[in-house]
Structures are given as structure tokens and as C-alpha cells.
Amino acid sequence: MNLDFSQIVPYIPFMxxxxxxxxxxxFVAIILGSILGTVLALFKIGSVKSLRWFADGxxxxxxxxxxxxxxxxxxxxxxQLTGYDINPFMSAVLAFGLNSSAYISEIIRAGIQAVDKxxxxxxxxxxxxxxxxxxxxxxxxxxxxxxxxxMNEFITLTKESAIVSTIGYLDLMRRAQVxxxxxxxxxxxxxxxxxxxxxxxxxxxxxxRMFERRLKLSD
Amino acid sequence: MIKVQNLYKKFxxxxxxxDISATIRQGEVxxxxxxSGSGKSTFLRCLNLLEIPTSGTILINxxxxxxxxxxxxxxxxxxxxxxxxFHLFPHLTVLENLTYAPVKVKGLKPAEANDKALLLLKRVxxxxxxxxxxxxxxxxxxxxxxxxxALAMEPDLLLFDEPTSALDPEMVKEVLDVMKDLAKxxxxxxxxxxxxxFAREVADRVIFLDHxxxxxxxxxxxxxxxxKTERARGFLEKVL
Numbered sequence: 001m002n003l004d005f006s007q008i009v010p011y012i013p014f015m016x017x018x019x020x021x022x023x024x025x026x027f028v029a030i031i032l033g034s035i036l037g038t039v040l041a042l043f044k045i046g047s048v049k050s051l052r053w054f055a056d057g058x059x060x061x062x063x064x065x066x067x068x069x070x071x072x073x074x075x076x077x078x079x080q081l082t083g084y085d086i087n088p089f090m091s092a093v094l095a096f097g098l099n100s101s102a103y104i105s106e107i108i109r110a111g112i113q114a115v116d117k118x119x120x121x122x123x124x125x126x127x128x129x130x131x132x133x134x135x136x137x138x139x140x141x142x143x144x145x146x147x148x149x150x151m152n153e154f155i156t157l158t159k160e161s162a163i164v165s166t167i168g169y170l171d172l173m174r175r176a177q178v179x180x181x182x183x184x185x186x187x188x189x190x191x192x193x194x195x196x197x198x199x200x201x202x203x204x205x206x207x208x209r210m211f212e213r214r215l216k217l218s219d
Numbered sequence: 220m221i222k223v224q225n226l227y228k229k230f231x232x233x234x235x236x237x238d239i240s241a242t243i244r245q246g247e248v249x250x251x252x253x254x255s256g257s258g259k260s261t262f263l264r265c266l267n268l269l270e271i272p273t274s275g276t277i278l279i280n281x282x283x284x285x286x287x288x289x290x291x292x293x294x295x296x297x298x299x300x301x302x303x304x305f306h307l308f309p310h311l312t313v314l315e316n317l318t319y320a321p322v323k324v325k326g327l328k329p330a331e332a333n334d335k336a337l338l339l340l341k342r343v344x345x346x347x348x349x350x351x352x353x354x355x356x357x358x359x360x361x362x363x364x365x366x367x368x369a370l371a372m373e374p375d376l377l378l379f380d381e382p383t384s385a386l387d388p389e390m391v392k393e394v395l396d397v398m399k400d401l402a403k404x405x406x407x408x409x410x411x412x413x414x415x416x417f418a419r420e421v422a423d424r425v426i427f428l429d430h431x432x433x434x435x436x437x438x439x440x441x442x443x444x445x446x447k448t449e450r451a452r453g454f455l456e457k458v459l
Contacts, residue, residue, distance in 0.1 A: 119306060121306065122306035122307075123308075126320040126372060127295040127320065127324045127372070128319075136323070140310050141309065215310075218309055218310050218352040218353075
């Protein structure tokens, strides 16, 4: 093994900038995925048949095809079909947000269905409206049960974000490749960003634990 | 106050309530008793439309609950319900359990709702538990909070669905005491119960259901001393 990390030192600021570019779109994608996922979950448990079909069809498509393919289609086809020149950031946010909303909707659906049916009945008996009941009574309880599964999804999303390097988005992964081809040494930059990915995931894990502890206050 | 006419309820092909008609007057305490599977809980749950009747009408204060386009949520605000398994909101404190619906549904000011809730907690003997979460309460305490939560909406009518069935024996009394107190204060109550003692002492009227039919009704004194029907006699022999 002739690893020589001293060689990548000049490139470290360049690679560290990738943390921000990665986090930027991961963050937006998580928000988009969560909002869309919640809406889809409410469609799935709702009583309107057409919305249920839509949500099920949506999930089946986005879970049934590879993420990298969805990313490619969004990045390359939108300009061709609509003339709108979509940038890599928007494509990444769309692909990851839409894709993870399919998974998140399933997690949230399971969480809602795991809440004791009596909770809904108690809320109904008090005359609480459906939207208030979902927002204040059912979803907070569901969230507590599904938090570990949600954190899992966010962690997966953070790591899989490396796929955007294939459309030229200068994220962590892409920066490692750029440095690698500049130096003709690939291992060191790859190991370096690997460590950064690990740190980011650990950060997420800690945040998740903190949330879990806060939600456990009522136990 | 409540008028039930020709109420039918089917679950699939299973007829659970068979042509029930009954009237409950203002201030009356009615106990519904009967063997398990007789449809008494289903009947109670029809009164606030937690179960949708297959046919028949339910009039509450002359408003038809079962009418097309009736505002169910509006009607439910006048009908409190206490469940066998309490169903307190576990992520809210006791006080928040009591204030949530009055603030959200009735539009009370939070301070006003708080004051009222504290008075109600005092009434059920749980003033010191306002800040506690339901998980830290005993079964009897939970059920008393549940009663206070229902009262916080100032309902005209309270429904009780086997309120003491999930409690340890030593906690039954504290809940029944609260209910007796309520009955004395003139609250209209419909109580599905296995507590024959409660039915006998507190109820103004007893309704006996069996196999989904209203078999017999009368004052507790009459009903327990000389039941008119064979089925009521058979039931009472088993439970008394």
C-alpha cells in the first residue's frame, strides 16, 4: 500500500465545498420528499378512490424503477421535451424528492395505521375535524413510531445522493473523482470523501436520537 | 332529547341491531345491559355515528343525525363519549387532553379553557395531575380524566361504553363515584355497563338488549325484581 494523503492536501478545501453542495440538495430533497410523502400517505388511507389509485400508481412507478434512471430521465428529457433547460441541482432535487416520497409515503401509511383506532374515535367523538385530527392527534403519534424508519430513509438518501455525480453535479463524490483524475491517484480522495459521508450519516443519526428522546417524553 | 326510531345495523350479512326504537329524556340516566354480542355497544356507538346505522333515524334535540348532509361534527360536540379503553391522547398532557377540543372545536380562548379544565380536574379529584402524561396514570385515573375531557365540551348528553370493564377491581369505585355524582347533577347519560349495581342504584331506566333486539325496558326496581321476559330472567340469573 502506498497511500499518500499529503498529495490531496491542496485539494481539501475544494472537496470540503462538496459537503455544502451535497447537503444543499439532500436537505431540499428530504423536505420535498417528506411533504409529498405525507400527502401521498393521506391519499392512501383516505376514502377517495381515485386519489388512492394515484398514490398507489405513483409509488409503484418510483419504487419499481432505478433511481439513477429516474435522474437521467429528468435531467436529459425535460430539456428535450419542454425546452426548459433544467440544471443539475433542480434535477437532483426532483429525482430524489419524488423518489423518496414514494418510500416515505409507505412508512407514514404504516405509521398511521399502527395508531390505535380508538384515538381516531375519541377525536371524532369530540367533534374534531378530520384535518385537525390528522395534524394534531394521529400524525404526531405516528411520527413517534416511524422515526427510526424515517431516519433510515434519510440516511439512505444522503448516501445515494452520490449518484448525482453522474449528471455532473459537483457534489462530494464528483469532487473526489475530479481530484482523482487530476492527481492520477483515486484511493486517497475516495477514502477522504468516504470518511466525510460517514460523518454526515453519524450527524444524522445523532439528530434522530435527539428527536426520539424528545418524543419519548410522554412515555 | 334522543329519539331513536327503527334502527337497524348490519355488519355484512350479520344483523347486529334489529329494529330498535327508544327515547331518552333530558336528565335521564339510562343503563343498557345485555349479554356480550347483544349489540349494546353498537347501539351506543350509533348514537354519535361512530357506527353508521344501516337504516332508521336518530333525533337528538330534534336534529336528525342520520339525515343526508347533517353536520355530524356539530352534533358530536353536544354528545360526549367515554370509552372502555379511555383513549386519552398519549402525546398530550392531562390538561392538554382537556383543553384541545374546546379550543380547537369550540373556539374557546386557551386561558378560559385552562381554567375550566382545572375546575373539571378538581371535580374528578385529579387537580394534581394536570401536567402529567396519561401513561403515568392508573386506569381509574385515566378514566376519570376521560370523563373530564368529555365534560370539557359541555355536552348535553354523555355516552359511556363499558367505562369500568377495563379497570382493576379496586379502581371501579372511583370511576363509578364520579358517574354517580354526574347523574345527581342532572346530566343525561346513556351507560352500557356490566355493573348491575350501578344500573340498579343510579339508572332511572334499564334497557335490556339481546341478539340485537330491545327485549325489555323498565325502571331498575321493576326490571331486577320481576323481569317480564324469559331472556331477561335467564340473563339476570347468570349475572346476579
